[in-house]
Amino acid sequence: LDSGELALDIPAAVEPMDRLLTLAKMIQDEIGLRDNAILAKDALRLAREFAQTLDQLNIEEISLSDLKKTEPASLDLSTHWQDSYRFFLIIAEKWQEQLVQWERIDQGVRRNMLFDHIAENWKDTPPDHFVVAVGVTTSAPAIARFLETIAFLPSGLVVLPDLDLIMPDEEWDMLGPFKPDPESGYAPRAQETHPQYHMKLLLDRMSIARGEILR
Secondary structure, three states: OEEEEEEEEOHHHHHHHHHHHHHEEEEEHHHHOOOOOOOHHHHHHHHHHHHHHHHHHHHOOOOHHHHHHHHHHHHHHHHHHHHHHHHHHHHHHHHHHHHHHHOOOOOHHHHHHHHHHHHHHHHHHOOOEEEEEOOOOOOHHHHHHHHHHOOOOOEEEOOOOOOOOOHHHHHHOOOOOOOOOOOOOOOOOOEEEEEEEHHHHHHHHHHHHHHOOOO
């Protein structure tokens, strides 16, 4: 089953320029409703930043409904950043409504759906040839699920670059991420700047322990 066949049940992605210009217009209109004026070039700059944030949220599979569960006032942010967060939610909701009207989805969402379709297909009908994934370092959830599928194929292999197999288990476990305490909701901060953090996050999302990796 090739990617073209898999794409039949997946909506088309919105064109990047259409997204950028539409977001810029939404931002300009929303700011105008607050009796403030903004130049088109500034609205376009904000639209680019907004689009980059959307892309990152799509990669991490964080939905608008997930974001809306967090009240801005509950965040440890200044009033300015709380207002920015509220503004982002307003534009994000308008953007989702626009996508529904266009019957389109963001490119990052479509990519995630394609990877999941291929993974599910390979689970049901494994390829009759050798499949290898080499050099992937992103910990994106969809990629992690895809790599997990390859790792468990009868003729599948995943090669992880620069994975530290010497680091003591105690240090490895301290990298995080950590689940919140069920009562307090507190979770220790993950060591996101550590060179091995994203490799650990990738393995966690693949449901594979470091000790299971062959040297």
